[in-house]
Amino acid sequence: MPSVQPQPSLQENSKLGMREKIGYASGDLASNLIYQTTSIYLLFFYTNIYGISPGAAATMFLVVRLIDAISDPLVGSLVDKTNTRFGRFRPYLLFWAIPFAGLAFLCFTTPDFTEGGKLIYAYVTYIGLSIVYTFVNVPYAALTPALTKNSNEIVSLTSVRMIFANLGGVIVAYFVPFLSNYFGEIASPTRSWQLTMGIIGLVGALLLLFCFFSTKERVKPVNNDAKIKFTDIFEQFAKNRPLVVLSIFFVLIFGVNSISNSIGVYYVTYNLGREDLVGLYALLGSLPAFLCIPLIPWLNRKLGKKALLNLSLILSIVGTLSLLLIPPTMIELILISRVVTAIGTLTAGAFMWALIPETIEYGEYVTGKRLSGLIYSLIGFFFKCGMALGGAIPGLVLSQFGFVANQAQSSQALFGILIGTALIPAIVLALALVNINFYNIDDKKLSQIRAALKERAA
Numbered sequence: 001m002p003s004v005q006p007q008p009s010l011q012e013n014s015k016l017g018m019r020e021k022i023g024y025a026s027g028d029l030a031s032n033l034i035y036q037t038t039s040i041y042l043l044f045f046y047t048n049i050y051g052i053s054p055g056a057a058a059t060m061f062l063v064v065r066l067i068d069a070i071s072d073p074l075v076g077s078l079v080d081k082t083n084t085r086f087g088r089f090r091p092y093l094l095f096w097a098i099p100f101a102g103l104a105f106l107c108f109t110t111p112d113f114t115e116g117g118k119l120i121y122a123y124v125t126y127i128g129l130s131i132v133y134t135f136v137n138v139p140y141a142a143l144t145p146a147l148t149k150n151s152n153e154i155v156s157l158t159s160v161r162m163i164f165a166n167l168g169g170v171i172v173a174y175f176v177p178f179l180s181n182y183f184g185e186i187a188s189p190t191r192s193w194q195l196t197m198g199i200i201g202l203v204g205a206l207l208l209l210f211c212f213f214s215t216k217e218r219v220k221p222v223n224n225d226a227k228i229k230f231t232d233i234f235e236q237f238a239k240n241r242p243l244v245v246l247s248i249f250f251v252l253i254f255g256v257n258s259i260s261n262s263i264g265v266y267y268v269t270y271n272l273g274r275e276d277l278v279g280l281y282a283l284l285g286s287l288p289a290f291l292c293i294p295l296i297p298w299l300n301r302k303l304g305k306k307a308l309l310n311l312s313l314i315l316s317i318v319g320t321l322s323l324l325l326i327p328p329t330m331i332e333l334i335l336i337s338r339v340v341t342a343i344g345t346l347t348a349g350a351f352m353w354a355l356i357p358e359t360i361e362y363g364e365y366v367t368g369k370r371l372s373g374l375i376y377s378l379i380g381f382f383f384k385c386g387m388a389l390g391g392a393i394p395g396l397v398l399s400q401f402g403f404v405a406n407q408a409q410s411s412q413a414l415f416g417i418l419i420g421t422a423l424i425p426a427i428v429l430a431l432a433l434v435n436i437n438f439y440n441i442d443d444k445k446l447s448q449i450r451a452a453l454k455e456r457a458a
Contacts, residue, residue: 016153023214024147024157025164027093027140030207032168033200034104035133037176039387040261040282042107042126043395048405049189050110052118058395060123061388064130068381073233075134076377079142087217089139089146096135097208101201103129108197110190130384136208138377145357145372146217162293162350169286176200177279232371233378239366243359243375245439246352250382251389252432253349256425258390260320260341261285263420266398270409271417272328284338292347300351306437309348313433316344320429323422341425348432358441365449389428394420 043061046052082088106125113121144154144161176196183192236243261282269275299308319341326333356379364370401416403409409417441449 016148016157020147020214020216021157021160022164023211024143025161026207026214027143027211028161029164029168030097030204030211031133031137031140032165033172033207034100034204035387036169036172036261037197037200038104038107038129039258039390040172041176041265043262043390044265045108045193046122047395047398047403049193050118050122051115052122053399054395054403055399056119057122058392058399060119060126061392061395063123064127065385065388067127068130068134068384071131072134072138072377072381072384073374075131075138076371076374076380077229077232079139079373079377080371082139086212087146089143090212090215090217092135092139093208093212096132097205097212100129100132100136100208101205103132104201104204105194105198108193110194133384134377134380138373138380140211141356141376141380142372143215143217147215148218158353159293162353163290166286166289166293166346166350169289170283172200173282173284173286174279177282232367232369232374235367236363236371236375236378240359240363242355242362242439242441243378245435246355246359247378247382248435249352249432249439250379251386252428252435253345253352254383254386255389255393256316256386256428256432257285257345257349258387259393259420259428260345260390260425262390263394263397263417266394266403266417267421271414271421272331272334274331277331281335281338284335285342286346288339288342289346289350292343293350296347296351299347305351305355305442306439308351309436310433312344312348312351313429313436314344316341316348317426317429317433319344320422320425323418345429355439355441358446361446361449361453362441365453393424397424 043054043057046057047054079089079092082091084091086094103125107122107129109125111117111121144157147157148154179196179199180189180192183195187195264281264285265278268278268281296308303311319337319339322337322340323334326337328334356375360370360372360375363375397416397420398413401413401419403413403416
């Protein structure tokens, strides 16, 4: 006989104070400070500072993602089973904040090893960072519905979170080049990057601790007779079509963002010959978020899910392909193209987070199990797969087109960098455009699913 779910208490439906919203959002700021720094600059650091070949670095990015394919669902199932005096999700922020910062610091540290030793060290530290990131990010993301069941408060909380997430991108875009250049005037390049990541990691750890102390898990897990196990992941992929579509979409969108950010450093440095604009170019990839995100609820009401996503992706395709036609001397037009592309990808990237709860509810509808932690871990895995493309694809392109670090590049190498900056992202965006049109939950179907779940619970 199915158990009866208790009605949410007044505390579970309570409004959240701004301090708690900011405290929660600071967790995403912390994650973005550390992981976006890794996504944007780690390949450049490996090839130009640490002395690892682009091909070897690209292979490493792919291998780490294969390891994530095993570790991420294991972490997700562990999170779903956690029950402590601190709650189900918050303890992970407390206990993994310092290791997260420490491994980020070690990734940008350059011990004096042989070529093989350097590669082993890079594998160990990057794999460690990726696993610890999962232990932080999966429970953090799943914390949202544990703070309140008030739908309006969840929308407000998510909006604040996304603003802070993109604030992290802005800080990384501007302050990481600034700090590395500043320390580069008083120390070696290897030491300057180590000091830069030390500061970023320390701030990230403090923000995660602030997130832990500022939040409270009010919504307690409902007693569920269905046991959660690792193999539930296969049932979800077999029956939960929206989850499959959204997972692929996460790979493609975060992949195109990561590719553009990662190879953008090379494009500005070598094709434009304007190393001084690296920070501005990266900044323009995040800054439009503060215009896009507040408009998303209104655009969704006016256009609907698919039209909003389709228009966003088409805008990004136009923006990135324009780089094939703009001469490298026309800096202003190139920066405008960067903004146009960012508006599209940031809108699509922010909106797709709102679709995750729908896939959780659909999964519960078709399987009888509500797997928040496991599904967020899957999304986290595919998110990291997309981020890894920013290291793997540019690394392969640079290797194939004859890039040689720290010297003037051949015309072939410059052409390869241009292909990686403009054509490859456009192809990835086109695949995302096709993929998202297979998403089959509209507002009417979502209402039917929620009504069925409510009736089932009663």
